[in-house]
Amino acid sequence: MRKVEVKPYNECWNSMFEVEANLLYKIFGSEIIDIHHIGSTSVKGLKAKPIIDIMPVVTDVNKVDEFNISMMAIGYVPKGENGIDQRRYFQKGRDHRTHHLHFYQFDNHNINRHLAFRDYLISHRDVAKKYGDVKEGLSKRFPYDIESYIKGKEQLVLEIELKANA
Template sequence: MRKVEVVTYSEDWKKDFDEEAMRIEKIIGSEIIATHHIGSTSVNGLSAKPIIDIMPVVRDIKKIDTFNHAMIAIGYEPKGENGLPDRRYFQKGGDNRTHHVHMYEIGNPEIERHLVFRDFLRVHPNIAEKYGDLKEALVKKFPYDIESYISGKEQLASEIEREALEWYKGID
């Protein structure tokens, strides 16, 4: 059973993202339009599971499966859509995961959703702190129960997402 871990923000996460994004960009090449650091490790000061979430935006999602062997060669496990249509998902690190890669084709609404959530937390450190505090409390309560941990933060994450979308619409 994998232990759920939430740690305080690390300045190393940005460097880890940059290094890994370069590796992935070398493999996927011109198919990548942009690569974004998403998830809690992308928000300065936010406590997080120490797993770097990377979101490459690609030209054609159907072509990504042709890169599976190259991704395996740098330590990733291809998971296909992994429950989300039109996404390609990869994990690195086995039971001690270090990276998640979420690839979407340009125009997929999931791209905006991830970026708006991240940017909202970056601009609202008080909300990021509240989110981090909840995650720290949940990991203490459910150290070996990832489902309960995820379920416990779902309501607040949904509230933040709604607020973030309203905020984003207001800055257009």
């Protein structure tokens, strides 16, 4: 069973993103339009679960499946859409997760949603601090219950998303 741990910001998170982004460019080549570091580890100073969320933007999301064997060779587990239509999701690290990949086609509305959320937290340090504190509290309250952790931060995430997309 995975433990929900929220840690202080780590300067290494950005270099971990860069290393992985370079691997993805080598595997996918011209299929990738851009690669973004998203999620809490992309916000300097924000407490986070130490899992690097990466959002590759591709020309055709359906072609991502053709690279599953190459992705497994570098430690990723392909999860298909994993509950979000027109996304391809991968996890690395099994029970000690290190990376999550969220592939979207260039015209998917979720790209702007993720980037707006990240950018809002970067430019609103007070909101980022509150968000980090909430996550840290939830991780201590629900160390082995990821569902309760996610549910506990859901309302704040929605509030931030609304402000970010306004």
